[in-house]
């Protein structure tokens with residue numbers, strides 16, 4: 617059986633760097649035969665017993681997860697090339713920049729605009745969670761705008777994503793300090809609920825531009841998280857609705873089993889459009905009359 621000796625360079629022209637992830641750099645690239653643009657993620661392989669580079673098993677896990685998901689708010693995988701020192705993922709190109717930059721430029725968003733972004737983040741996360749996949753690194757840097765003027769977003773960087781198998785127990789100290797849930801800090805089992813805590817942090821930042829648990833150093837940040845020390849400072853939240861604060865409070869819950877799940881968030885009155893709530897009431901009313 618002949619192996620596909622086709623090389624990445626034979627099929628793509630490489631452009632400028634547009635991002636970086638775990639042991640990886642992402643560059644814009646153009647498929648020579650079609651002119652279609654993609655994002656090429658060059659992941660360095662770990663050689664020998666070294667620490668630099670990603671383990672092959674982790675690269676394969678990221679690829680398996682990317683192949684398994686297909687949703688308008690999640691990045692899609694187009695092709696994979698395996699070379700001596702690196703694995704190249706050819707990914708759908710999103711070129712509108714990070715949500716993080718968008719917030720920085722605007723300082724903070726209106727509740728309507730924050731909701732428009734959050735519904736898409738929640739729809740993308742629901743797609744993952746319905747397949748028992750946890751992203752485990754949700755933060756504004758890993759949420760990209762499809763293009764500059766659109767409000768469309770895509771979740772990227774599945775380098776830390778894991779299939780959550782109820783039997784197996786995943787514990788890992790990973791992710792970015794200010795976004796991680798208490799169970800990550802305390803090295804307790806991670807789950808889909810771990811993503812929901814991060815969504816709480818992202819929501820807080822979208823509405824205020826401030827980070828809820830960030831301390832002067834990592835230890836202080838970790839203490840704020842495990843002790844759930846945060847506040848809706850009037851400096852940032854004086855104009856914020858009680859519904860928005862209630863949405864966040866339902867996510868900053870230490871006990872994973874009591875923390876709001878993605879469907880709870882999508883049905884929360886702050887997120888679910890008012891007309892839609894009436895629609896659901898009408899539908900259920902019709903069903904009751906018929907039964």
Ligand SMILES: Cc1ccnnc1
Nearest residue numbers: 635642655708709710
């Ligand atoms: C950074 C990045 C990753 C995936 N697709 N487009 C851009």
